[in-house]
């Protein structure tokens with residue numbers, strides 16, 4: 001019997017060299033750098049992102065979160081900050097992801113699906129035709145400013161589990177995860193990768209103890 005484990009662990013909202021060092025020391029494989037957003041924690045400017053990408057170097061995969069919506073705008077943003085992986089947080093038509101991959105096949109593109117109801121399943125599967133992976137997160141389009149992620153809230157994991165069971169592409173699970181709930185989330189959803197921001201932070205900075213506990217619990221967990 002093959003036991004499965006979470007592959008990548010992405011610690012998002014990295015704002016400083018200290019955040020990056022803590023996440024890497026705790027075992028993170030991916031670091032999320034949040035560019036200009038309508039809302040959410042951890043937003044930093046493009047110069048800070050570029051500097052952090054160079055600082056992180058090859059110790060982890062640096063991922064920029066962009067709220068740009070067009071293929072050319074997203075690619076310009078990627079070029080400006082110098083990353084090889086982009087998380088597209090605005091809801092976009094799958095044709096945008098297709099166009100990015102046509103123009104930049106080597107770029108790893110991870111569009112976000114805000115899990116709202118069963119319609120999210122069809123959207124995720126359509127994005128998965130072109131994307132390298134899909135990120136399932138919590139969002140709210142009915143508030144001002146709009147929430148595209150970083151909410152600290154969970155969503156309907158039953159819908160997420162359904163997406164994982166049907167997706168041909170790897171799935172990141174995000175949204176309100178913390179050391180207390182992450183194993184229950186993994187057991188229900190069975191994602192390939194895990195992503196987290198708000199609930200590992202204290203006073204705006206990444207908390208070393210929470211981060212260590214979060215990653216240790218994930219790494220010691222397996223399922224079949």
Ligand SMILES: O=C(O)c1ccccc1N[C@@H]1O[C@H](COP(=O)(O)O)[C@@H](O)[C@H]1O
Nearest residue numbers: 012040041148149150152175176197198
């Ligand atoms: O973190 C943000 O500020 C953010 C803003 C807009 C879109 C996405 C954002 N972050 C992503 O949301 C997930 C989940 O965050 P949380 O753990 O629920 O706070 C985070 O890891 C980022 O991928």
